[in-house]
Amino acid sequence: MKKRTRSTALLIILLLAGAIVGSVLGEALKSVVPLLSYGKKLGLDMISLDMGVAGLTFGFYLNLNLAAVLGVSLAALLYQRM
Structure with a gap:
């Protein structure tokens, strides 16, 4: 079986997306x-x-x-579960 490696770029993208979505939702709500x-x-x-x-x-x-x-935290958890 191949060992699955996770990309650092993917982590950075997920964290930025979590921060952006969280900020937008925080301002909207x-x-x-x-x-x-x-x-x-x-x-x-x-x-x-x-x-x-x-x-x-x-x-x-x-x-x-x-x-x-909260968005960054959820993105980190999502990355960890992948």
Whole structure:
């Protein structure tokens, strides 16, 4: 029998999909279940470098809410069961 290997790319895709679906559901259901939309914004504000000829702007943040965390958890469980 062949040993089945799981891809790291599949795990990353499942975790991102879980976070996105969880965030969307949390925002859609925030009037019904306000606890799902509770979250924090983590990240780095915009940093700009202007060199006269060219400019560079960098920024990154994660907007995590409870529904997104639940979505990531469910995606991890799904990956584990595969």
